[in-house]
Amino acid sequence: DLLLSTQQAKGAKRAKTSSQTIGLQIFREEDSAPDLFSLYYGDLAEKVLSYASISDICTLETLSKRFQSLMVDQWQRITEDQFGMKNGKEGCKVCTAFLRKPIYLQISDADGDDGYWAGTHIAAAKGSVVAVVSDDAENDSGVNGVGIFNACSLDYENTVPTPNGISNWSVAICGRAGSEIIVTASDRRFHACRDRDSSVQVWGNTQGGMSGVPMIGCDTHLIVAVGATRIQLYKINEEDVSAGEDLLSMRNSVTVRSNGEYDFIETISWGSDALQFVICRDHQIDVFRFDPGQDRMWLTQTVNTNADLRLANASLADDYIAGSSKDKKLHIWNRSTGKKMHALCDVEEDQELEPHDCIYPLSMLCFGHMLVTSSNIGCALCVWNMKTGQLAKRYNDAQEGGKHDALPTGCDAMSMVYIEHLNGFFCTTGFMDVWAFPTNEIQKIAATRRRGRD
Numbered sequence: 001d002l003l004l005s006t007q008q009a010k011g012a013k014r015a016k017t018s019s020q021t022i023g024l025q026i027f028r029e030e031d032s033a034p035d036l037f038s039l040y041y042g043d044l045a046e047k048v049l050s051y052a053s054i055s056d057i058c059t060l061e062t063l064s065k066r067f068q069s070l071m072v073d074q075w076q077r078i079t080e081d082q083f084g085m086k087n088g089k090e091g092c093k094v095c096t097a098f099l100r101k102p103i104y105l106q107i108s109d110a111d112g113d114d115g116y117w118a119g120t121h122i123a124a125a126k127g128s129v130v131a132v133v134s135d136d137a138e139n140d141s142g143v144n145g146v147g148i149f150n151a152c153s154l155d156y157e158n159t160v161p162t163p164n165g166i167s168n169w170s171v172a173i174c175g176r177a178g179s180e181i182i183v184t185a186s187d188r189r190f191h192a193c194r195d196r197d198s199s200v201q202v203w204g205n206t207q208g209g210m211s212g213v214p215m216i217g218c219d220t221h222l223i224v225a226v227g228a229t230r231i232q233l234y235k236i237n238e239e240d241v242s243a244g245e246d247l248l249s250m251r252n253s254v255t256v257r258s259n260g261e262y263d264f265i266e267t268i269s270w271g272s273d274a275l276q277f278v279i280c281r282d283h284q285i286d287v288f289r290f291d292p293g294q295d296r297m298w299l300t301q302t303v304n305t306n307a308d309l310r311l312a313n314a315s316l317a318d319d320y321i322a323g324s325s326k327d328k329k330l331h332i333w334n335r336s337t338g339k340k341m342h343a344l345c346d347v348e349e350d351q352e353l354e355p356h357d358c359i360y361p362l363s364m365l366c367f368g369h370m371l372v373t374s375s376n377i378g379c380a381l382c383v384w385n386m387k388t389g390q391l392a393k394r395y396n397d398a399q400e401g402g403k404h405d406a407l408p409t410g411c412d413a414m415s416m417v418y419i420e421h422l423n424g425f426f427c428t429t430g431f432m433d434v435w436a437f438p439t440n441e442i443q444k445i446a447a448t449r450r451r452g453r454d
Contacts, residue, residue: 072088072089075088075089075092076088078092079091079092079095079368080368082095083095083367083368083369083370084317084318084319084368084369084370084387085367085368085369086272086318086368091367091368093439093440094367094423094437094439095367095368095370097423097437097438097439098367098370098372098383098392098393098437099383099392099393100437101395102381102395102397102424102435102436102437103424103435103436103437103438103444103447103448103451104395104397104433104434104435104436104451105154105433105434105435105436105447105450105451106431106432106433106434107149107154107432107433107434107450119134119135120134120135120169120360120414121133121134121414121415121428121429121430121432122134122168122169122170122171122212122414122415122428123171123415123416123417123426123427123428124171124172124173124182124217124417125151125173125417125418125419125426126173126174126175126180126217127151127177127180127420128150128151128152128177128421129148129149129150129151129173129180129182130148130149130150130151130154130417130419130426131146131147131148131149131171131173131182132146132147132149132171132428132432133145133146133147133168133169133170133171133184134168135167135168135169135212145159145160145161145162145168146159146160146162146168146171146182146184147159148160148182148195151419151420151421151422151426152421152422152446153446153450154422154426154434154450158195160182160193160195162184162191162193163191163202167186168184168185168186169185169186169187169212169213170184170185170212170213170214170215171183171184171185171215172215172216172217172222173217174217174218174219174220174221174222174236174248175194175217175219175236176219179194180194180195181193181194181217181222181236181247181248182194182195183215183217183222183248185212185213185215185224186212186213187212187213188204188205188213189202189203189204189205190202190203190204190205190213190224192247192248193247194247199247200247201246201247201248203246205226213225213226214265214266214267214268214279215268216268216269216270216277218270218274218292219274220235220236220292221233221234221235221236221251221290221292221295222234222236222248223268223277223290223297225265225268225279226265227264227265228258228263228264228265228281229255229256229257229258230253230254230255230256231253231254231256231265231268231279231288231297232250232252232253232254233250233251233252233253233254233295233297234248234249234250234251235248235249235250235251235295236248237249251295252295252296252297254288254297254298254299256279256286256299257284257302258281263281263282263283263284264281265279265280265281266280266281266282266311266312266313266361267279267280267312267313267314267361268280269314269315269316270316271287271316271317271318271366272316272317272318272366272368274290274292275289275290275291275292276288276289276290276300276316277290277297277316278314278315278316278321279314280311280312280313280314280323281311282310282311283304283305283306283307283309283310283311284302284303284304284305284311285302285303285305285311285314285321285323285333286299286301286302286303287299287300287301287302287303287316287321287335288300301335301338303321303323303333303338305323305331309325309331310325310326311323311324311325311326311331312324312325312326312361312362313361313362313363313364314364315364315365315366315371316366317335317366317367317368317369317371317386318335318368319334319335319336319369319386319387320332320333320334320335320341320366320369320371320386320387321333321335322364322366322371322373322386324361324362324364324373325361326355326358326361327352327353327355327358328345328352328353328358328361328362328376329343329344329345329376330342330343330344330345330346330362330364330371330373330384331343331344332344332371332386332389341386341389342386342389344384344389344391345376346373346375346376346377346380346382346391346394347375347376347377351376351377352376352377353376353377353407353408354408357407357408359412360412360413360414362374362375362376363413363414363415363416363427364416365416365417365418365425366386369385369386369387370383370384370385370386370392371383371384371385371386372384372416372425374412374413374416374427375394375396375413377406377407377410378404378405378406378407378410378411378412378413379404379410379411379412379413379427379429379433380394380395380396380397381394381395381397381425381427381435382394382395383395395435397435404429404431404433411429411430411431412429413427413428413429413433414427414428414429414430415427415428416428419434419436421443421446422434422436422437422438422443422446422447423436423437423438423439423443424436424437424447434447
């Protein structure tokens, strides 16, 4: 017994020393807390439970629920601190996926052809629907209309025709899942249709933009930026509209300050949720709050730029505002102070495009402190940290795979939308390019199978 006790004591001492050594190594190597997995490695939990009574199990279950609650809180804190996202573990999964190599796809059009589409193509996405329009009256399908794609499978579904005279310079999707309304516009005419019941509405406006009418949609409303000074709010009527009743009815109109007759609103886009949005014009970015229950929208913040900086696009995060200038540079402002923090470009100065080669602005989407954009020199995807101004990743799969050349001779991203089902980005480039960043096995399988078909 004495020998056994001595051996056990020595063993315990060695185990303690070994554990301390492992812990020290972890601290030194990772410069962080000890690896929790190594501390609980093995069948420790099974051994503990084998000696537990019913009372013990009830206590452990209570502690487990408390631990799960603490984990949710900790996920919330870590994700907000590192990425600026407020949705905990899900936000962390989305943002960390952007830092891993994506699955790149180039999908085909209505004819199963992956050839070049003439004209400027603009996309909108909501739920399981992606809508693509072209300002080319006779596109590849031979129909002046809207190409509808399934956001889950990326398969072409159908083309929704639009009337002659509407050149489809812009597109938005509003309405709830299963009853989406596709709205397209030229400079002064709008066309709304709901494919489910073939409902159609056409209307005009006295003011237009230089390149269409910027629009955004949500489950219940459509917001339209008209000309230089007006933002109009349309509400979706009941799903089963009676004969002759409009799909959308205007509920509010707000006047915004303009710097001149031709200082048109360039773009409009949602913030981190459908309760705030941002509009962009040449030398000004305006942030609005939106109350769908009261059909109200009001200005909350304005960022003015100097005379030398002309903007073409803007994107809104909770803590930052991102803007793309006409020369395809990226500019970041702090929302709380209004001060400019960074002026960025993803290529070296000697590689930057000449001003006359900059046709389309950078496409941009915010995810907390992370910003995903197109590239200064064409169809590449850039992931930025707006807090530090660092270019975290740049994915040039399209060029490296021989699909596109860099600008000025190659293809540029005309528009870019986020596809939640694949945690990916659908870019119109004359072709249709998709970068998928799967966060789970289902998304990975879906993207891999789609690439295999192409």
